Amino acid sequence: MAISSANNTSPSGSDPLAKPFHLLGIGPSATAPEIEAALARARETRIAPEESLTQACASILDPARRLPGELSYPLGSTPDRVDLFYAELPADASDEDILQTSAQFAPISRANFIARYAARRGTSSELLVALIDAHNSIDAMEIYQALQALRHRAGWAPPSLASVRDGLNDLLNTHCVAVIEAYDPVESAAEPLLEATCQLLATREQPLIQTHSLLLAAYRRAIGEMRSNADQQVNNACQLLEQRPEDASSIEELADALYRWASLCEPLLLLDAHQGFTDPEMNVTPDRIFGLLGDLSAQHHYLRAQQVLDHALDAFGSIPDAAARLAEVREILRDMQRAASKGIDPNPNLTVPAGNSGFRHVKKAMLAAAALLAMLGLLVAYWTLDLGAAFSVASVPDPPHPKAEPELLPPVGKGQRFSREYVRYCHFQEERLRVVKQQVRGPEDIRAYNALANDYNSRCSDFFYQDDDLQFVKEEVIAKRKLLEADAERILSIWPWHKNAGEAPAVSSR
Incomplete structure (x- = not known):
């Protein structure tokens, strides 16, 4: 049971680009005897090395390893579409050829098809946008239901919804890594990534942008x-x-260095500016330039400082806060130059900042992150207690109603055996986060939600349970849905930027 998050970037280690079913000439509905017979036929015809055939068969027969192969298969396709999916396009196939063919498949198969060709060459922005759009269109529940039906016909135990979600996340991450690795040299990815980023940001569709952020x-x-x-x-x-x-x-050398830096980093700068956050390491060069401007102006090298400023505007123009600060610096430099031209000492209070110390949106994000950590601390303390006991924290408004059964915060990890109290947390929290996600608006909300989702996934994405515990807890979720929605509203209400707005967002029930 995993919650989707923009920060989930850890592939499972399996290769969703592999095609074990195609190698053996079967589909995901094949029974164990049919798989063994297909292996025998493949060995007789020697269509692939023995090691490849053995590995393909083993991965299909192993319930824990077959999911990546299933997700790489053209699910829901008719036989002629399956053949089309596996058929190789000509080596000189254009992007238009790839996109026209991929349009005939369901979103997951479309993503697999596009990734197959994008991973062979440094691809265009058009294919990058199509790949992200295909992944963003995948419905995890539809895939889960399709695999349930296929495995039922084949006599296999169905996968969990959590494992399907994790598998889809792994598929996306694997595609992203493979696509980036196909650029040689890797910096040649900057231009198509920049074009794709501009196109996707222009849509203002946050889920699409978050999916694209994994590629970046x-x-x-x-x-x-x-x-x-x-x-x-x-x-x-x-x-x-x-x-x-x-x-x-010297100024020419600086201009060249700044151009190389900006060309490499601009797709990331553009996304960071949109999300209101940045990697602190991305501030190293901007900080250095602000320091240089301060040094040159202090030495009265105004014309040279102006030249540096012009190059900096070219390099940092996609960062709104940086551009605004550089514009301020330009006005200061002009005042200094006017005073110097008249033989007047510049106003001692008029100085160019000697350093940037991070752009404003970074400082805002750090404050939000600090508030989020405090919030998480409160929630962890809350969920670790027996909720049947009386409980109150001054900083948390409207303490939750006592519940008859305890809900305990599970330890971080995977493959653990959970008691009912842990299972209860995982399903109750999934319901809370479902409601919270409906209310996510803006970059602060996105970061806060992703932090909660990542914490949830670290505890609840993979665990063992007793069937009767699961059934009991599912019935509780239905019975307590209103209480869980109220919990979600309390989570939203203690986000500082919501409190500052004067009220928490209303929570709708479904």
């Missing part, structure tokens, strides 16, 4: 060392300019 997260990891090198190149150029401010070649 894979890119962020892939360019980590290159970004660090680019930071160093900017720093070296700044040092050279500080030492030789009159040297025209």
Whole structure:
């Protein structure tokens, strides 16, 4: 039982791009005898190396390993569509050919089809947008129900909804990593990623943007060392300019270093600006530039500072707060220049900031994160107690009504055997988060919700339980739905930005 989150970026280790069913010439509804017979036929025809055939068969026969293969199969397709799915397009197939063919499949198969070709070459922004749109259109419940029916016909135990959700998250993450790795060199991904990011941000569809953020997260990891090198190149150029401010070649070297840095980082800067948050490491170069501007202006090198400012605006123009601060710096520099041209000492109170110390939206996000940590601390304390006991915390409005049965916070981990108290938490919290998710608005809400969802997934995504415990708790969820919705409203009400707004959002019931 997992809650979808924009921050879930840990693939399971299985390869959803593999095609075990296709290799053996069967579908997910094949029974165990049919699978064994298919393996024998494949061995006779030698369609693949023995090791590949054995591994394909073993993964299909193992309930814990077959899900990635099922998710890579064109589920719900007619036989002719299955053949079309596995047929190879010509090597020179255009993006239009790929998209036209992929449009004939359901969203999950469309995502698999596009990823197959995108993972072979550095792909265009058009295919990137199509891949993200396909993943965003996948309905986990539909996939779960389809797999239930297929496994029933094949005589296999059905997967859990949690495992299907986790499998879909793994599929998305695997596609993202494979697509980014296909760019050679990886920095060539920057331009199509920037174009795709601009297109998706223009839609203002937050779920689509959050799905795209996982693709950018894979890119962020892939360019980590290159970004660090680019930071160093900017720093070296700044040092050279500080030492030789009159040297025209120094400003040219800084301009080149800033251009390389911005070209590499702009897709990430654009998304971070939209979400109101950024990786602190992305502030290294902006901070250094603000420091350089302060140093040059203090030494009365106003024209050189103006040149640095112009290049900085080109580099940081996609960050609204940075552009605004640079505009402020420009006005300060102009005042300093006007005073110097008239032989007047500049106003001692008029100074260019010597450092950026993080853009404003980063500071806001850090405050929100601190408030969120405090909130989580309160909630953990609350959920760890026997809820049948009286309980009150001054900072939590309207303490929850006592419940007859305890609800305990499970330990972090997977594959554990949960007692009824732990199972109760997992299902009660799933219902609370379902309601909270309906009320998510804006970047602060998104970060807060994702923090709760990530904590939930770390405890409840994979566990063993007694069937009677599960049935009992499911009945409780139905009976206590109003109370759980009230719990969700309390969670929303203690988010500081909601309190500052004067009231918590209303919670609708379904």
